[in-house]
Amino acid sequence: MNTGAFTISIDFELYWGVRDTRRLDAFRERLDGARQAIPRMLELFEQHRIHATWATVGLLFCRDRDAALAAAPSVRPGYANGSLCPYRYLEQSADIDPRYHFAPELVELIAATPGQEVASHTFSHYYCREAGQTVAAFRADLAAAVRIAAARGIVLRSLVFPRNQWNPDYLDVLAEHGITTYRGNEDGWLYAATDHVGQNAMRRMGRLFDSYVNLSGHHTYTLEHCAGKPPLNIPASRFLRPHEPRLAWLDGLRLRRITRAMRHAARRHEVFHLWWHPHNFGVDTDQNMGFLARVIEEFERLRQQEGMRSLGMTELADAVAAR
Template sequence: MNTGTFTISIDFELYWGVRDSRGLDAFRDRLDGARKAIPLMLNLFEQHQIHATWATVGFILCSDRDAALSAAPIERPGYENRALCPYRYLEQSTALDGRYHFAPELVELIAATPGQEVASHTFSHYYCREAGQTVAAFRADLAVAVRTAAAQGLVLRSLVFPRNQWNPDYLEVLAEHGISAYRGNEQGWLYAATNRVEQNAVRRIGRLLDSYVNLSGHHTYPLESCAGGLPLNFPASRFLRPYSRRLAWLDGLRLRRITQAMRHAARRHEVFHMWWHPHNFGIDTDQNMGFLERIIEEFEYLRRHDGMRSLGMAELADALTAR
């Protein structure tokens, strides 16, 4: 490829992404804010012709608790840590607040915005490296995700593994269900796919430091390096860490860390793949949106001067397979 590529993937989870680790009351403000931030992101993307992949938990496409339980597969993950199972949570939560769990209207808005791809984050926010789950249960989960999306006229072509627990044993299942692309992890020990227990403090602190100072490299790559059998792996390059009032004085370093990697990709005709969650913008929304605008300003400069382009994950797969 003779141009660099700016790729964005967004993990759209609502409460399903943190349900087993955060109480709803403690996270409510972020989730309310995410609902406001998503239209702002979409408007910004449309204004600047930014393409993005929205990896969406299948539950979110459901209208309510009854619809989610009705769609649920018969074979479910048998996590040893039972708190991880969302089906127990659904069955026990008879007074579920739909605002924090379901949002088919937001999915419809995403799908209607030019350049936006609705992709899969599995149906149930499935953890592929936690003890007790199996390939068979994952296959059942993905089948329901595909079927639920199809009922709304959506074809799932890309997937992001929840908590970045990508598992090579499960790639064949993706191909079976028409998934042609997935987001792998950055290279190196800091970013290795692990279960919850192995995500220790040392890894978390290392990733935090790496967001401000280049400890691990730019994690950009030639698109051709992703060639192979389907599904294709388009690894992450950088998590867009949200604004922190405590660390705001370091935001110049945080921005430089990202823009230097973008320039590296643009001038070497490589892919820079950035990701985040909508709830990361749920508080301090103005500051987070302002930071994102500065990143997009950098992309606009690189598009004008270096021909950098914006592609979602399925578009990356199309560009690669076309060659």
């Protein structure tokens, strides 16, 4: 590839992504907002011919609790922290509101939009570095994700590990199930894959500062960096931190942090990989959509001036294979 690439991956999870850390009542507004933001993102992407990879929790393919339990794997993760297990929650919760737990209509909308890839975020938002889980349980979880997608005519080829807990011991399992690429983490201690306990306050604060000031580098890379035995690592470059009213006066720095890395990638024929969650746009949606539009405006300039291309994760893996 003799041009730069702009890659977007989106972790689509609704309440499954925060179920063990946030009360539903406290997160309901963000989840309602995410449902409104997703069609707006898709419209913006289609307008500007932006390709994106939507890493989707398999449970979102289901329509209700009964369908979710019927699709669940027989081997379940034995997390030492039992609150991490979504199946106990599915079986015991008095009210599983489909609006916050299931979204087959949004999965269909994503799949029907040109340039959008439906990928895997595992079936159950599986945590690959938490105590008590095993390779066997992960294999069963991924098989369930592949099955439920295939039933809707979707072939999963890319995966994002929930909470960025990517685990090198599990890469062979991806290959067994046809996954050709995954999103790895940015280089450095701030972004290292750890369990929940390892994501301490110092790491979180460092990542916050790094969103505004270049502490850790641009995290762009060549396709040669991704080459090797599948599944290929397509690392993240930057998290699109959502609008924060108290820090809105720093939004110019936040935008510059991203656009400078994009220009760096375009001029060196490298990859810049941006990611976020739909619920990050669930409040202050207009401000977040406006910020995203400015990022895409920069990409349009780089497409015209430098030949930069918009490629999803699987498209990048195919580009590596074609070299």
